Amino acid sequence: MQKQKANIDKTNEVVKIRGLEKSFGDYDVLRGIDLDLFQGENLVVLGRSGTGKSVLIKLISGLLRPDAGTIDVLGHDVANISQRELEALRIRIGFSFQNSALYDSMTVRKNLEFPLVRNRKGITKAEVDKNVESVLDAVGLSQTINQMPSELSGGQRKRIGIARTLILNPEIMMYDEPTAGLDPITCIEINDLINEVQKNYNTSSIIITHDLTCAKQTGDRVAMLLEGQFQRVGTFDEVFKTDDVRVKPFYDYNFTE
Amino acid sequence: MNTTKSTTKPVPSRLSRARGSISDFFLMLYNIYSFVLRFFKEVLLPPYDLKEIMRQCYETGVRSFTLITLTGFIVGVIFTKQSRPSLTGFGATSWLPSLVSIAVMKALAPLVTALIAAGKVGSSIGAELGSMRVTEQIDAMEVSGTKPFKFLVCTRVIATTITIPLLATYVAFIALLGGYLNVSANEGTTYTTFMEQAFEPLTFVDFWASLSKAIVFGFTIGIVGCYQGYFADKGTEGVGKAANGAVVTAMFLVFIEEVLIVQIAGWFR
Numbered sequence: 001m002q003k004q005k006a007n008i009d010k011t012n013e014v015v016k017i018r019g020l021e022k023s024f025g026d027y028d029v030l031r032g033i034d035l036d037l038f039q040g041e042n043l044v045v046l047g048r049s050g051t052g053k054s055v056l057i058k059l060i061s062g063l064l065r066p067d068a069g070t071i072d073v074l075g076h077d078v079a080n081i082s083q084r085e086l087e088a089l090r091i092r093i094g095f096s097f098q099n100s101a102l103y104d105s106m107t108v109r110k111n112l113e114f115p116l117v118r119n120r121k122g123i124t125k126a127e128v129d130k131n132v133e134s135v136l137d138a139v140g141l142s143q144t145i146n147q148m149p150s151e152l153s154g155g156q157r158k159r160i161g162i163a164r165t166l167i168l169n170p171e172i173m174m175y176d177e178p179t180a181g182l183d184p185i186t187c188i189e190i191n192d193l194i195n196e197v198q199k200n201y202n203t204s205s206i207i208i209t210h211d212l213t214c215a216k217q218t219g220d221r222v223a224m225l226l227e228g229q230f231q232r233v234g235t236f237d238e239v240f241k242t243d244d245v246r247v248k249p250f251y252d253y254n255f256t257e
Numbered sequence: 258m259n260t261t262k263s264t265t266k267p268v269p270s271r272l273s274r275a276r277g278s279i280s281d282f283f284l285m286l287y288n289i290y291s292f293v294l295r296f297f298k299e300v301l302l303p304p305y306d307l308k309e310i311m312r313q314c315y316e317t318g319v320r321s322f323t324l325i326t327l328t329g330f331i332v333g334v335i336f337t338k339q340s341r342p343s344l345t346g347f348g349a350t351s352w353l354p355s356l357v358s359i360a361v362m363k364a365l366a367p368l369v370t371a372l373i374a375a376g377k378v379g380s381s382i383g384a385e386l387g388s389m390r391v392t393e394q395i396d397a398m399e400v401s402g403t404k405p406f407k408f409l410v411c412t413r414v415i416a417t418t419i420t421i422p423l424l425a426t427y428v429a430f431i432a433l434l435g436g437y438l439n440v441s442a443n444e445g446t447t448y449t450t451f452m453e454q455a456f457e458p459l460t461f462v463d464f465w466a467s468l469s470k471a472i473v474f475g476f477t478i479g480i481v482g483c484y485q486g487y488f489a490d491k492g493t494e495g496v497g498k499a500a501n502g503a504v505v506t507a508m509f510l511v512f513i514e515e516v517l518i519v520q521i522a523g524w525f526r
Contacts, residue, residue, distance in 0.1 A: 058396075061400045062400075063396055063399060063400060087402040087404070088402070090399070090400050090401065090402040091401070091402045093400065095397070095400040095401070097393045097396070097397055098393075099392060099393060101392060101393040101394050101396065101397035102394070102397075103389075103394055103397075103398075104392070104394070114401075114403060115401040115402070115403050118304065118402075118403040118404070118408075119401070119402055119403065164397075164401070165401070168401065168402075
């Protein structure tokens with residue numbers, strides 16, 4: 001199922017990357033990347049394992065520092081801002097980790113409360129409860145509020161991970177392999193949730209995946225990361241209407257018999 | 258015939274391996290020093306996380322109580338028992354309370370507590386934070402602007418700095434109790450007499466030095482455990498290494514600090 005058209009403002013780039021380079025030792029992971037993420041857009045970054053997809057979003061959120069190039073996020077150059085400015089910026093960016101990264105010593109409620117209480121000074125208990133219930137309702141897991149992360153299934157953990165980022169009302173969402181390790185039905189549910197988040201929270205998102213069904217169902221645009229650079233960028237059909245032997249196997253593996 | 262060059266890396270000599278290990282060790286000490294500076298920079302800034310500090314005090318203090326009690330008691334009993342034959346030779350068994358109290362207060366209580374805590378608390382902190390690093394929980398805190406260093410490191414270091422001196426004081430009294438029971442059973446000394454003789458040779462400087470040592474040891478165990486866990490390498494092996502590194506490095510530093518503080522306290526006497 002192809003994604004429905006979203007309300008995208010192509011005059012407003014919330015993330016603007018130019019000439020981004022990142023190496024680990026002798027291995028050049030990103031070799032001069034240019035990328036724009038527009039307001040309201042879901043951009044899927046596809047690529048083989050180890051091509052630097054996760055590195056890209058870690059650079060955008062300031063978890064890693066680039067070797068060269070600029071990363072402009074919501075008008076701030078991430079590589080050249082103070083720690084305090086970076087912390088303030090991060091509140092506006094939601095990051096859903098591949099393994100959910102739920103705090104395993106806290107209940108679901110505490111996991112959701114934690115970023116809210118620490119970032120919103122003077123917030124009342126009633127407001128916290130209201131926000132927690134609201135995001136849990138948004139991901140359809142109100143019944144898990146008092147459970148520990150270890151008691152949740154993989155799909156539930158992903159949803160709670162997304163809920164934890166939503167509680168701060170982020171303007172940008174970054175999903176690292178949102179469907180990795182999940183069964184097909186749960187994958188579809190997660191894809192639907194990503195689209196609901198885009199619509200209901202008016203977010204712009206970067207979705208890192210190598211799952212083409214996820215790319216097709218959630219992406220307004222797809223960017224194919226090959227050999228450290230974006231080789232093909234466009235709609236799903238534009239990217240995969242090719243005989244490029246580096247791209248074609250992705251499509252063939254997922255969609256042809 | 259194959260004439261290509263071998264791509265196998267040359268095996269480093271023993272000398273270069275030793276040089277590498279030594280430079281790694283000093284690099285680690287420098288990194289711990291930077292970690293300590295960061296701690297002092299962040300600890301004074303809000304939020305203060307008092308609830309989490311209390312929880313960590315419970316984890317490090319109360320949960321070590323049984324082991325510490327047993328160890329303190331056995332140290333007191335064994336030390337008294339082993340010292341008796343030497344003093345009997347001089348007909349000086351009446352000095353046992355003084356000997357036990359000097360040994361316990363000046364050296365054994367803070368040192369034994371620190372070593373037990375390095376093994377139990379330090380490894381636990383290293384493994385817990387290491388596991389959080391490996392499962393990206395620390396990154397998740399970082400990206401949500403929740404200041405993980407403040408929440409995870411400052412609270413644990415404050416907790417160990419508070420609880421380990423308290424545990425060391427407790428160990429001192431438990432060890433004295435053990436010593437008293439042994440002396441009482443063999444020499445028939447009363448509790449009051451034992452305690453009077455035990456505290457007679459001790460000065461304020463001795464208590465101060467002992468307490469200072471325990472505070473420094475507590476801080477060291479907390480910092481080293483947090484440092485090893487906070488910068489654990491990826492993977493489960495990294496968690497094990499963090500726990501192990503926390504114990505070994507903390508014990509090593511505790512011994513060095515013991516020597517230094519004894520020297521400094523000596524200048525004040």
